């Protein structure tokens with residue numbers, strides 16, 4: 001909530017600035033319709049997903065060097081190769097299993113997994129993608145058509161969660177893209193952060209929290225066994241439990257792999273973490289002012305993995321493992337994959353070792369990113385959790 005301290009950021013180009021103006025106008029119209037303010041979660045929803053306008057719905061680059069941030073599949077194909085080994089383990093235990101990926105971004109993870117599964121002779125009949133952004137669907141299809149012409153017939157795009165899925169479900173950095181409410185604990189109750197229009201800009205105001213938000217905050221306090229201090233500010237995704245239980249509810253037999261930056265609930269709502277976990281990404285600058293650059297910067301919030309686990313368990317899923325990304329990759333066959341690169345030219349080996357560092361070093365993506373695996377049915381624990389499993393910390 002430090003929107004008064006304007007971060008130093010690159011200037012958006014003329015087209016992006018004009019696009020952001022249109023998104024801002026769309027949000028101002030929603031604020032007017034709502035009588036003067038909208039909740040922060042509504043603001044985040046519009047900034048990211050306003051039809052044809054929001055950050056994920058319109059045509060900016062987003063991923064990789066040209067965009068605003070990098071995700072593990074954008075860092076290196078080795079992430080997908082290791083994950084493919086884990087998928088192969090699951091697919092070998094179910095008959096006719098397939099893979100379903102939520103929020104496939106640029107399509108690189110799908111490409112890397114399919115290529116690796118082909119090499120392992122473990123290709124599923126189908127690889128389905130559920131992507132909310134029509135623009136990204138087109139980009140995924142173009143990438144997969146160009147780079148996997150022999151496998152594209154196995155890939156399809158679906159528009160709603162399937163009633164029944166057997167095999168593997170994957171979501172990399174989708175949970176952090178779900179809108180969050182921002183709340184303030186006061187001495188007497190809970191307040192909800194609202195966004196208001198202030199001329200051409202946006203500002204915040206505080207409103208009494210609706211019942212579902214205050215109930216959710218009080219439930220967190222109950223579970224932590226202590227109240228949050230007056231003035232404490234944080235986030236909660238009220239949509240996450242429903243999203244997870246819909247995804248989990250589809251799974252008839254198999255395993256879900258969820259990757260995201262996140263922590264346990266105790267860490268999430270630690271007293272010293274007042275201020276919350278929301279981050280904004282614009283052209284590889286990370287800052288904490290969500291009210292600027294609407295529609296052209298990414299807004300994301302770290303994940304409370306206890307909330308994920310609770311929602312999954314409520315649909316009858318079992319937690320098959322929870323670990324940091326570095327441990328997952330090291331336990332899951334990173335070393336085997338690295339051996340294959342020993343015959344590559346030195347320049348490429350050096351590049352790969354830089355990518356592996358980014359994926360595994362604690363100060364990079366190794367520790368903040370977690371993998372949570374959820375299973376339904378008799379499926380063995382993925383070998384990626386052999387090295388370490390932090391399920392008991394949840």
Ligand SMILES: C[S@@+](CC[C@H](N)C(=O)[O-])C[C@H]1O[C@@H](n2cnc3c(N)ncnc32)[C@H](O)[C@@H]1O
Pocket residue numbers: 056063071072073074102103104105106109130131132133136171172173174177178
């Ligand atoms: C941060 S990006 C991650 C993209 C990709 N998985 C990666 O790792 O590079 C979030 C992705 O999730 C998609 N997304 C957001 N909400 C979604 C939802 N409810 N269902 C499916 N996809 C969603 C976005 O459109 C985008 O493709």
